[in-house]
Amino acid sequence: MADPGTLPSDLDGSTRAAVMADVARLAGVSHTTVSRVINGHPSVRESTRHRVRQAMTALAYRPNSAARTLVTGRSRVLGVICMDPTYYGPVSVLSAVERSARQSGYAVSIANLPGLDRRSLTDAVDFLAAQAVVGIIAITPHAATMAALAHVPAGIPIVAVEGCSGAVPTAAVDQYLGARLATEHLLGLGHRTVVHIAGPADWYEAPERERGWRDALTDIARPTPSVERGDWTAASGYAATRRILARDRLTALFVANDQMALGALLALHQAGLDVPGDVSVVGFDDAPEAAYYTPPLTTVRQDFAEVGRTGMDLLLEQIEGAARSTRRVITIPGLVVRASTARPPNDQGRHTA
Amino acid sequence: MADPGTLPSDLDGSTRAAVMADVARLAGVSHTTVSRVINGHPSVRESTRHRVRQAMTALAYRPNSAARTLVTGRSRVLGVICMDPTYYGPVSVLSAVERSARQSGYAVSIANLPGLDRRSLTDAVDFLAAQAVVGIIAITPHAATMAALAHVPAGIPIVAVEGCSGAVPTAAVDQYLGARLATEHLLGLGHRTVVHIAGPADWYEAPERERGWRDALTDIARPTPSVERGDWTAASGYAATRRILARDRLTALFVANDQMALGALLALHQAGLDVPGDVSVVGFDDAPEAAYYTPPLTTVRQDFAEVGRTGMDLLLEQIEGAARSTRRVITIPGLVVRASTARPPNDQGRHTA
DNA sequence: CCGGGTCATGTTCGCGTTAACAATGTGCGC
DNA sequence: GCGCACATTGTTAACGCGAACATGACCCGG
Numbered sequence: 001m002a003d004p005g006t007l008p009s010d011l012d013g014s015t016r017a018a019v020m021a022d023v024a025r026l027a028g029v030s031h032t033t034v035s036r037v038i039n040g041h042p043s044v045r046e047s048t049r050h051r052v053r054q055a056m057t058a059l060a061y062r063p064n065s066a067a068r069t070l071v072t073g074r075s076r077v078l079g080v081i082c083m084d085p086t087y088y089g090p091v092s093v094l095s096a097v098e099r100s101a102r103q104s105g106y107a108v109s110i111a112n113l114p115g116l117d118r119r120s121l122t123d124a125v126d127f128l129a130a131q132a133v134v135g136i137i138a139i140t141p142h143a144a145t146m147a148a149l150a151h152v153p154a155g156i157p158i159v160a161v162e163g164c165s166g167a168v169p170t171a172a173v174d175q176y177l178g179a180r181l182a183t184e185h186l187l188g189l190g191h192r193t194v195v196h197i198a199g200p201a202d203w204y205e206a207p208e209r210e211r212g213w214r215d216a217l218t219d220i221a222r223p224t225p226s227v228e229r230g231d232w233t234a235a236s237g238y239a240a241t242r243r244i245l246a247r248d249r250l251t252a253l254f255v256a257n258d259q260m261a262l263g264a265l266l267a268l269h270q271a272g273l274d275v276p277g278d279v280s281v282v283g284f285d286d287a288p289e290a291a292y293y294t295p296p297l298t299t300v301r302q303d304f305a306e307v308g309r310t311g312m313d314l315l316l317e318q319i320e321g322a323a324r325s326t327r328r329v330i331t332i333p334g335l336v337v338r339a340s341t342a343r344p345p346n347d348q349g350r351h352t353a
Numbered sequence: 354m355a356d357p358g359t360l361p362s363d364l365d366g367s368t369r370a371a372v373m374a375d376v377a378r379l380a381g382v383s384h385t386t387v388s389r390v391i392n393g394h395p396s397v398r399e400s401t402r403h404r405v406r407q408a409m410t411a412l413a414y415r416p417n418s419a420a421r422t423l424v425t426g427r428s429r430v431l432g433v434i435c436m437d438p439t440y441y442g443p444v445s446v447l448s449a450v451e452r453s454a455r456q457s458g459y460a461v462s463i464a465n466l467p468g469l470d471r472r473s474l475t476d477a478v479d480f481l482a483a484q485a486v487v488g489i490i491a492i493t494p495h496a497a498t499m500a501a502l503a504h505v506p507a508g509i510p511i512v513a514v515e516g517c518s519g520a521v522p523t524a525a526v527d528q529y530l531g532a533r534l535a536t537e538h539l540l541g542l543g544h545r546t547v548v549h550i551a552g553p554a555d556w557y558e559a560p561e562r563e564r565g566w567r568d569a570l571t572d573i574a575r576p577t578p579s580v581e582r583g584d585w586t587a588a589s590g591y592a593a594t595r596r597i598l599a600r601d602r603l604t605a606l607f608v609a610n611d612q613m614a615l616g617a618l619l620a621l622h623q624a625g626l627d628v629p630g631d632v633s634v635v636g637f638d639d640a641p642e643a644a645y646y647t648p649p650l651t652t653v654r655q656d657f658a659e660v661g662r663t664g665m666d667l668l669l670e671q672i673e674g675a676a677r678s679t680r681r682v683i684t685i686p687g688l689v690v691r692a693s694t695a696r697p698p699n700d701q702g703r704h705t706a
Numbered sequence: 707c708c709g710g711g712t713c714a715t716g717t718t719c720g721c722g723t724t725a726a727c728a729a730t731g732t733g734c735g736c
Numbered sequence: 737g738c739g740c741a742c743a744t745t746g747t748t749a750a751c752g753c754g755a756a757c758a759t760g761a762c763c764c765g766g
Contacts (some may be wrong), residue, residue, distance in 0.1 A: 030746050035724060043744060061484050066422035070751050071723060075419065077462070077484070084448060086641070091444050095437060098465045107484055109462045126715035130415050131430070132462055211678050234645035245683070265643045288439070292587035292616045294647045383716050388754060396714060420752035423721050500758060 008218030018059035027055035038063060056296040069132055078106045078315070079128030081121070082139040083113050087232060088258075088287040089304055090139050092160055096308025097137055104316060109133060113140070116202070118148040125152050135315045137161055138168075140149045141204050141322055156329045157318035161311040170319065175205050178300040178333035179212025182254050185298070185335055190343045191252035192220045193278065197240045197264065197344045199256040207254050209284060219322035225250070230260045245271050253342040257292045258283040258299055263294055265340070276342035286336055296338035306331050371412035371447045380408035391416060413683025422485055428693035431459045431668070432481030434474070435492040436466050440585060441611075441640040442657055443492050446514055449661025450490055457669060462486060466493070469502040469555070478505050488668045490514055491521075494557045510671035514664040516557045522671065522680045524663040530557050531653040535607050535635040538651070538688055544605035544633065544697045546575045550593045550617065551582045552609040560639060562609050578603070590616030599622050604632055604697040610654055611636040611643045618646055618693070628696035639689055649691035659684050 017127055024031040026142040029048060036044050044052075056062075069075040078101050082090050098108045111124040121140070128136055135157040140146055142163070150167030158181055160170045186194045198214045199206035210227060217224045228243055230236030231249060237260025247269065253268075255261035261283035265275060273279050275295055283290060286301035310329050318325075373557040377384040382401060389397050397405075408414075421532075431454050433442050452463045462484055464477040474493070474684060481489055493499055495516070503520030503556035505511055513523045539547045549566045552559030554663035563580060564667040570577050581596055583589030590613025597603060599619065614636035626632050628648055636643060639654035663682050671678070 021722080031723080032725085032747080033745060036745090039724085043742095045744065048744080062479075064423070064722050065484055066419045067751090068724075069419035070417070070423055070753090071722080073723045073751080086444060086448065091439060095439065095465065098463055098468075102465070102480070107462050107464075107480070109460050110451055111460075112448065112455070114452075126415070127460070129457075131418055166453050205488065234642050238645055259642060262642055266647050266649070269647050289587045289612060289615055289642070292591055292619050294619050294622050296619070374752080384753080385717080385755085393752080396712095398714065401714080417752050420721090421754080423723085423751090424753050424755085426721075519724090651733060 017147060018061045019064065020061070022059055023052065023055045023207045026059060028050045030329070049074070064201075073132075075132045076106050077131060077133045078108050079131070079133035079136040080110050080111065080139065081113060081124045081128070081136060082107055083142065088285055089141070089162060089302065092304035093139050093308040093311070097303040097312055098159070100309050100312040104312070105132070107257060113145065116142050116144050118144060121145045121148040122152070123342055127251050129156060135159070135319050136317055137293050137311050143202050143204055146204060157315055158309050159315040161307060164328070167325060169314045169325050171307050171314055171329045171331070173302045173331045173333050175208035176212040178268040178274070178284060178302070179254070180216045181207040181333065181335045182284065183213045183216035185337070186252040186254065186280055186282060186341065187216065187220070187222070189280065189341060192344070193217060193225060194254050195225045195244055195250045196227050196250040197237060197253065197260055198227050200231050201229065206256060215256055220236065230256070232257055232259060234263035236258045236260060238267045240264070241267035253279055253281045255281065255283050258285045258287045261297055261299070262293055275340050278345055282341060284286075291338060294317050295340050298338045298341040302333055302335045303335045371380065371414045371415075372417065372698045374407045375412055376405065376414050379412065380404045380585050409455045422673035427487050428485045429459050430486045431461050431490065432484070432486035432489040432544050433461055433463045434466060434477045434481070434489060435463065436495065442494070442515060442655065446492050446661040446664070448664055449658040450514070453550055453665040457665070459487070466498065469495050469497050471497060474501040475505070481690045482509060488512070488672050490664050490668055495556055496555050497558060510668055510669065510670040512664050514660060519679060522667045522678050524660050524667055524682045525684070526655045526660060526686050527683045528561035529565040531637060531655070532607070533569045534564040534686065534688045535637065535653050536566045536569035538690070539605040539607065539633055539635060539694065540569065540573070540575070542633065542694060542696050546570060546578060547605040547607050548578045548597055548603045549580050550590060550597070550613055551580050552613075553584050554582065559609060566607055567625060582606040583609070585610055585612060587612045587616035589613060591620045593617070594620035606632055606634045608634065608636050611638045611640045611650060614650055614652070618650075630641055631698055633697070635694060637643070644691060646693070646695050651694040652689055654687045654689045656684055
């Protein structure tokens with residue numbers, strides 16, 4: 001005994017949503033014509049197009065994406081694979097990706113990686129593939145998962161962001177360059193050498209930054225102190241710094257990210273060392289907080305939003321027909337000098353060229 | 354002249370993926386039986402079930418979610434609406450939500466809010482509704498968007514996380530209690546009063562925390578210094594602290610989140626004030642870095658993961674038939690005492706009961 | 707030995723959309 | 737004045753799946 005007289009504009013869920021046939025009936029055309037109007041097909045008379053448009057608004061018609069996906073075989077959904085997005089970098093990239101995806105008319109479905117093994121990566125790909133995503137952006141700065149990327153079926157467009165897999169197109173920041181910038185900044189201030197706290201070896205960025213640091217030193221024949229390693233957290237930066245302090249003295253410290261640098265600042269402070277009076281510190285990332293550490297941190301700035309957008313561009317390029325390339329678009333990082341770096345102690349007025 | 358002899362297990366995208374009919378053919382049953390096996394229908398003979406399962410693995414069969422959605426009218430996709438997820442809180446919640454959603458067999462589609470107005474909220478809801486999401490979790494600690502939540506059509510289950518809309522079920526942390534904890538901790542140490550740096554007034558949390566702070570003071574008849582306001586960023590915390598220092602002296606400072614507290618620590622340091630020797634500081638959130646600020650920050654801990662899970666539970670409850678309630682599940686915050694708080698200066702051995 | 711009930715399975719239809727193809731109308735050249 | 741090209745619109749058939757209904761085999765009691 002449902003009331004058939006209910007207003008068609010009734011949106012509160014009590015009546016079924018309007019479908020294409022309803023619009024067609026109201027506009028006095030066939031459902032095919034409605035479809036044509038929606039998809040911008042050229043051969044529809046202007047007056048008809050107008051009538052259909054009116055009917056659509058009158059009924060608050062929304063195309064059913066499931067039906068669409070079923071018949072075309074492709075959805076308007078992009079998949080994003082990310083590690084536990086708690087670090088500043090991945091989060092910023094995710095945010096930028098979502099933004100540009102929406103601008104291009106795509107929805108974004110996310111899949112967190114529970115672990116770092118190949119299995120969880122393929123699971124995530126399967127999970128997204130089951131949703132008929134039309135492409136995948138993988139924010140996986142982790143070496144093992146990057147390797148797994150090479151093995152995803154070629155049928156589905158995929159792009160890596162922040163990382164370097166030889167197998168798929170990639171958008172990333174030049175980590176090596178950033179590390180050189182940081183190290184050379186310290187050397188330029190007059191420090192004899194620079195101690196490095198690296199990130200976990202199984203992430204892509206960590207060895208790259210370490211390599212940049214090492215090359216900057218060896219290029220001018222400076223000794224390379226042995227590397228301490230953290231896991232990106234402030235806690236690990238703190239612990240690594242304490243190990244270094246127990247080992248020998250230092251005047252310059254390059255830490256592989258800002259959070260670990262924060263831990264380093266605390267350890268130095270607790271050891272009675274002044275930054276930058278006794279020790280200079282440089283970080284990496286330029287997280288928003290870095291400018292407000294005590295002291296404000298000199299660091300390497302990565303434009304994550306830019307990287308995210310670039311990744312989207314690469315993906316769309318692939319979706320729109322290009323075969324999977326191995327293109328690699330790199331973004332240039334920049335050094336942001338703040339108050340955590342200065343000349344080494346007892347270096348009165350050394351004049352550089 | 355395509356080769357019909359291609360192996361059915363060919364997954365590389367060159368042949369069409371297996372569908373239910375293929376599985377049925379291989380197992381020697383009808384597609385309906387395959388469907389029954391997939392959906393766990395009881396009346397399938399054990400041997401048949403086994404044959405079908407084998408056929409499914411042999412063909413690497415994946416159900417087509419679009420077809421499923423089309424015929425059942427409901428997808429297995431949840432929508433998450435979030436503000437630009439750069440703050441620690443929203444990110445953690447998003448992560449927790451994704452995790453528990455996947456565990457319950459749901460995919461998660463995200464929609465960033467470009468602005469804070471009602472319009473962008475309804476746009477986001479529309480955007481998700483067009484994907485036939487089966488429910489929405491809104492991480493909108495912003496007052497204006499929360500108000501807009503009340504106006505989304507009743508047809509679609511929705512839950513608010515971190516916030517308080519009278520209209521929809523909500524999972525949140527007791528902000529008021531957290532602020533009281535923080536303020537009373539400082540008062541308990543012997544501080545005569547506490548200065549407050551609040552968050553933006555149009556976010557839900559900010560006035561709640563301010564109210565907790567105010568009540569803690571007025572309950573024991575202490576003066577309530579005028580409130581400075583920031584926008585959650587370290588920069589604004591720094592600026593607010595400088596305004597306070599220019600105004601009058603203080604011994605205790607309660608800052609509405611950790612990032613602003615970081616800015617406060619820097620401003621105090623630069624003003625030559627020692628924390629906690631001269632001024633005690635308490636933050637809010639317990640971001641991972643807070644333990645490594647200089648000095649390590651006493652703060653109020655919110656269990657964001659717990660809140661995210663709770664939100665999911667509320668949503669599933671609603672999806673599985675319950676009408677939209679106005680249930681509100683609150684999580685209890687806790688104080689984490691670190692090195693940024695101490696007795697006020699010139700308070701030698703005050704004995705409290 | 708036969709009818710009714712139950713279990714296991716198959717047949718058929720429809721979800722809302724796009725697309726290939728068919729059908730209509732309209733104008734223009736010869 | 738007739739036919740042909742083109743513009744516009746309609747008809748119909750998929751897409752892959754789930755559910756209502758139909759079918760057939762089998763068991764048990766009378």
